[in-house]
Amino acid sequence: MKAQLSDEKLYNELMESAKRVGMIAEQESVEADDNATVSKNVADAIVEGGLNRLIMPKEYGFPQIDFNTFADIVRTVGYHNLSAAWLTYFYALHNSWVAFLPKHRMDEIYDDGGLLADIFAPMGKVEKVEGGFILNGRWNFVSGVNYSEWISVGATYYAEGTEVPDRIGLCMRVSDLEVIENWDSLGLRGSGSNTVAAKDLFVPDDMVISFNEMMMNRKPYKPQIDEDYLYYNVSFFPAFYVGFPAMAIGAAERAIEEFIARTKKRQRFDGTNEGESPKSQRVAAEMTLKLKSAKGLMKEYIEMLESDQGQYDPAEYNGIRVHIIKNCLDIANRAVATLGASALAKGQPLEMILRDLMAISTHVTSLYEDGIDNYGKSLFGVQSMAMG
Template identity: 50%
Template sequence: YYNLSAAWLTYFFSVHNAWVSYLPKPLRDEIVNQGGFVADVFAPIGQVEECEGGYYVSGKYNFVSGINYCDWVGVGAMMKFDDSDKPERVGICLKVSDLEVVKNWDSLGLRGSGSNTLVVDKVFVKPEAILRFNKIIECSQPPEKDFDQDYLYYNTPFYPGFYVGFAAMAVGGAERVLNEFEKHTAGRIRFSGVVEKESPTSQRVLAELSIEMESAKALLNQYIVMMEQDKGGSYEGARYKAIRATIIDKCVNIGVKSLLTLGGHALLKGHPVELFARDLIAIATHITSLYEDGIHGYGRHLFGFKTGIQG
């Protein structure tokens, strides 16, 4: 509601530290006790070369949110293991001090997230630094039994829980935009002398966007209800993604339409509606938020096609 870049990092630092709990105990304890933030970019583009005692990892990763403030990072790659008949996507935990951060983040929105580029150049890792996501999907609970049994995150499918924050922060940002739209409309007088809050146009827009806000919140509540119900076994990953993408699409619509309706003064750099509209658009461009992908995948799922969407 106050700053979407701050919300983005708050969410990311929480959820990124969460996957650390699935690492082997010695490495997990080292990361937790060291106390540094954890970033990640799990696009499976890394090159992994087996060597004595472990592996060499290389790759160039873009859009690593919060990397400016982190001591640890997880990067993605595809690897083949002896107990599997095909390559699988993995996360590899690295120390940021062993890597190069290229500060090239100059974006339309979420400028405060520090989502810069990371260069990994033949960095050695031990096998325990490799996180197999397929194993987590099978059981979202950490390897030891000494954990909070009632914690929702450990009792819901891994990916829907991992991604819920995108929709949640979009709802908070859209709510701020809607309040700003109402405030600025109430104080606006057109050249003709008409008080804008008395205009049927702005009245209709406020009503329409308020209903969109109610709809987005209701869908987010439904998403959480699904998380509470799906405590093991199969679940509808495509449905989760479609609901999340729809929430974010509605929130972007609130931002853009508020900006267009308020007119020129809302275009000034730093105006709350201008700032939040840009940030909402940036959230919607994230790979897990793409509306067309989410809706298409859900449609395929409803007709019985396998989508591979995990949430």
């Protein structure tokens, strides 16, 4: 039975820490856009609030939170700044794959206290050698690598005598890799999602995780982990992706608030106040209902995670998640398109929210057409490619 966070004081402290991270990032949002990374101030605030260490087994001294609390933390940061929410989510989340390493490696990484990055696209080339692998490759979109101490990168491995490949994650210090600062995107610019490269790097066997085993076992399978650990006996990838729709909801909440506040101040050429216009009132109502729909689906998604014993098709999670994110993107797009050109001023909240939600919607796990296609197949009993 997983822990359910019932400590109201602790919950409020976590939300205050999340709010602080978001507000610092919002104050520095234009600078982060220019620099293609949040500042160290944001990374330090995540660490000072302990938000990066929440997804750890309890023996390492941190409370066992639930999925609602995790989603609320990410949503709270996302209300203020989506790049900061992206990193807050990832820096906490990436501790989950550390729990799949042997105990001595968990101790090494967790006790070090450094931030973690990952990129699980199987772009690496590996050669099996005695005691480990020789790794070569180049991986793009490594969010938060600028401030990370540890990283896991993806590769495909064909074990001898097997026809089905295993997707593996190879873990190492960031200093073992070359970091190429080339992040220059439309949205989520503050995520600092640069490229890393490995050349003839030896990675020992005890720093390698198997995604096939993670999906099959549904729990950390090497060390003994308490059953109230958040990622114990869950559908790993749907649980891994829980933060994407959560942060989108936070941004959509802010977009509606910005729309209503700006509309109340908007004067038409004929002198009428747009806040009194049935047109804008209807737009606000429709956006709010779309947000309520997104929140309802988010609630269902978490309820599925908490009750999942393998009965849910990963494609269902995929379909729900992409629909939430599309709802939130639609809200931001509608707000900007209704307000007009003034909403496009560079660096103001609605303009940044729209760009950042567009970037979230292009993440491989958030692609709407792929997610709906996967879910549609599952409804007809057709196997899809969805991992969650």
